[in-house]
Amino acid sequence: MKQLCVDGACDEVQTLKNATHEFPKGRLLALACAGFITILTEALPAGLLPQIGAGLRVSGAAVGQLVTIYAIGSMVAAIPLTSFTQSWRRKSVLLLAVSGFLVANTVTAVSGEYEITLVARFIAGVSAGLLWALLAGYASRMVPSNMQGRAIAVAMVGTPLALSFGIPLGTLGGIVFGWRATFGILSALTVALIVWIAIALPDFPGERGGRQTKISEVIAIPGVAQILAVTLLFVLAHNIIYTYIVPFSSLSKLGEHVDLALFGFGVSSILGIWIVGVYIDRKLRSLTIVSTVLFGISVLIMGVRYDDTTIVALAILLWGLSFGGAATLFQTASARSSGSAADLAQSMIVTVWNAAIAGGGAVGAGLLMGFGVRMLPWAVLIILVGALVTVLSDPKTGFTDDGP
Known part of the structure; x- marks a missing residue:
C-alpha cells in the first residue's frame, strides 16, 4: 500500500490524521454533496427536455446535445486539467471545480440563447471532469489508511442519491416552478457548498519539487x-x-x-x-x-x-x-x-x-x-x-x- 501523500506533504497529512480520532463523516458529506450537484447538473436537462426546448426555442434533439457536450467536456478535460493543477493546493482546485458549476448553472438559468447555454454546459462538463478526479484522493487524505475505502464510499454516496431522489425531485420542480428556477436553486445550493468546503474541509499541498508526474x-x-x-x-x-x-x-x-x-x-x-x-x-x-x-x-x-x-x-x-x-x-x-x-x-x-x-x-x-x-x-x-x-x-x- 502506497501512502497517499506527495513530496514534502506527508507530515502535514499525518498531522491531520493523528488529530482525527473519529471518522470525519460530516466533512466527507461535503464531498458527497459535490458529487450530488455534479450528477444533478449532468442529468437534469434530460428530465426537462420539452421545457428547456420551448424556453430556448430549439428541438428536443438539440436539448439532448446539452447532455452530450457535458460528457465531452468531462472526457477531454479530466486528464489535462488534473495534470496542470498537480502543484496547486488541493482545496483551491476543489473550490475551482465547484465554482465552475456555479457559473455554468447560473448562466443556464438566465440564458435565452441556445449557443450560450451550450457553452455553459461544456464548462460544467469540464468542472465535472476535474471534480471526479479529485474526490477519491481528497477523501483518502482525510482519514488513516485503514479507513480510506470507507471514506471514498461516503464521498461517492451523492451519486446514487442524486439518481434516486435528486433527479426525480429536480424534474418535478422544473415542471412545477420552471426549469430556470430549478437551475437557479442548483446555483444557490452550490454557493452554500462552496462556503461549506471553504470552512470545514482541510487543505492539502499539491505536488512539490517542480516535477510533475506523467x-x-x-x-x-x-x-x-x-x-x-x-x-x-x-x-x-x-x-x-x-x-x-x-x-x-x-x-x-x-x-x-x-x-x-x-x-x-x-x-x-x-x-x-x-x-x-x-x-x-x-x-x-x-x-x-x-x-x-x-x-x-x-x-x-x-x-x-x-x-x-x-x-x-x-x-x-x-x-x-x-x-x-x-x-x-x-x-x-x-x-x-x-x-x-x-x-x-x-x-x-x-x-x-x-x-x-x-x-x-x-x-x-x-x-x-x-x-x-x-x-x-x-x-x-x-x-x-x-x-x-x-x-x-x-x-x-x-x-x-x-x-x-
Missing part, C-alpha cells in the same frame, strides 16, 4: 492498467443496457412502469454502496468479483426471462445492488495502487468512465439495429466475462484484498 508513468504503475480496463468494460456493459432499458422493458409489461423500475435500481444502488463501504477496506477484490458476478447473473436473467415483468424487475434490483458501489471499488483500487499520483490516476478513471458511457450508447445502438433489443443482455454478459477475467488475471496488483 501519464505514462501512472499507467506503468502495477495494477493501474488492469483497473482502467475493468472500469471500461464494467461501465460499458452498464451503459449498453441502461441507455436502452426503455425498449428492452417494452418486451414485458415492465415497460409501462420503467420509472418505478429505475427508482428501484437507485434504491438498491444505495444499499450496494453501503455494503461496499462497510467491507471495502478489507475485501476490495472480493467485492469487485461479487459485483461483477451479480451483474452478470442479473443480465443472464434478463436475457432468459425477458418477457416476465416480475423477474425482470427483480433482475434490475440485483443489477442496481451490483452497480451501486462500482465507482467506489474502482476509485479505491486506483488510489491504493497509484499512491502519490492518485489524482492523476483518478482523472484517467474519469476519462475511461465517460468514454464507456459514450461507447455504451454507440454499441447499444449498433446491437439494436443489427440484432434487436433481445441481444442486449447477452452482449453485456460477454463484456462482463471479460471484466471478470481481467480482475482474476492478477491477484497481486490492482484489485487486492490486502488491507492498507
